[in-house]
Every structure is written in C-alpha cells, then in structure tokens.
Amino acid sequence: MNIKDHIIARVEPVFDANGFAGTGMDRLTHAAQVSTRTLYKHLDGKTGLICAVLDARRRRFFEQFEDHGVDSLFATLETWVAAEGARGCLFLRAQGEMGTDEPSVADQVAIYRRDLRDLVERAVAHDLGRDGDADLVDEVLLLFEGATSVASYHGPAAFAAARRAAARLMPPKT
Numbered sequence: 453m454n455i456k457d458h459i460i461a462r463v464e465p466v467f468d469a470n471g472f473a474g475t476g477m478d479r480l481t482h483a484a485q486v487s488t489r490t491l492y493k494h495l496d497g498k499t500g501l502i503c504a505v506l507d508a509r510r511r512r513f514f515e516q517f518e519d520h521g522v523d524s525l526f527a528t529l530e531t532w533v534a535a536e537g538a539r540g541c542l543f544l545r546a547q548g549e550m551g552t553d554e555p556s557v558a559d560q561v562a563i564y565r566r567d568l569r570d571l572v573e574r575a576v577a578h579d580l581g582r583d584g585d586a587d588l589v590d591e592v593l594l595l596f597e598g599a600t601s602v603a604s605y606h607g608p609a610a611f612a613a614a615r616r617a618a619a620r621l622m623p624p625k626t
Contacts, residue, residue, distance in 0.1 A: 459484040506560040526615035538603040
C-alpha cells in the first residue's frame with residue numbers, strides 16, 4: 453500500500469466517527485501516523501483528504517454489489533453496514549457538514565448519488581427484465597437511502613423492513 457492509500461485508510465474511520473468539520477489536522481495526522489507536511493504533500497490538505505476518503509469509500513462500497521436484483525441490493529447493503537457500522541450515509545454527512553462551501557466535496561457527493569441511482573436502476577431492470585421504470589427506481593432508491601438513515605437509530609431491523617417494502621413494490625415475476 454502506498455503512502456496516500458495508507459493515509460486514506462487510516463483517516464476514514466476518524467471522519468466516520470467524528471465528522472468532517474470537527475476533525476482537526478492534528479487528529480488526522482496522528483491517526484495516519486504521518487506529519488502534516490506528508491499529508492499535505494500527498495493529499496493537498498484537509499479538503500483533498502476528504503475528497504480522497506469519499507472517493508475511496510465510494511469505490512469500496514460499489515465493489516460490493518453485483519447486478520442480481522433488488523433483493524440482493526438490500527442484502528448487500530445490510531452486509532456492508534454490519535461490517536462498516538450504522539452511522540448513516542457518509543456522503544450525506546459530508547454534504548451536511550461541508551454544504552456547498554467546498555465544490556470538490558459536493559462533486560464527490562454528486563458522483564456517489566449518480567452511481568447509487570445507476571446501481572438501483574440496474575437492480576430494478578434486472579428484476580423487471582427491462583429498463584425504463586423511473587418511478588419504481590425512485591421508490592427503491594428512497595427505501596435504500598431511508599434504510600441507511602434509519603439503521604443509525606433503529607438498527608438492522610431497518611434493512612429487513614426496507615427489503616420487505618421493496619419486495620412489495622416489485623411486480624411478480626412471470
């Protein structure tokens with residue numbers, strides 16, 4: 453693992469546990485076990501580090517999913533949260549903390565949202581055997597995002613409930 457990847461891997465849990473705005477550089481360099489100079493050299497400061505963490509998280513998240521339909525989508529989400537923790541969506545938290553003050557962070561959030569919608573579209577299309585039901589995609593996306601949020605205070609039961617609701621939305625297979 454190169455130094456940049458090492459830094460990203462070490463600070464992601466710090467941001468996840470403590471937030472973006474409230475986490476100072478001292479805490480980040482301590483977690484990464486590097487000097488401030490090294491962090492700036494490889495990641496161009498805190499904003500660059502936040503963007504790199506979000507990019508790495510997004511890639512790791514989407515690598516978990518296979519195009520096996522809506523039920524598989526929720527099963528994989530449940531497995532992800534069991535491994536990563538249920539503190540809510542890191543991208544939504546980044547947007548809430550950073551707002552539109554940091555366009556590069558907003559860009560990372562937009563990429564995540566686009567990729568998530570594409571993932572849900574593929575899952576719905578897999579189950580329908582065709583593309584093109586935008587309303588159903590929106591409904592499943594709402595359940596997916598809602599389960600992620602609700603799990604932060606309701607626990608894993610949120611995923612089972614969202615999974616059941618999604619199954620009710622999907623037309624019966626013929």
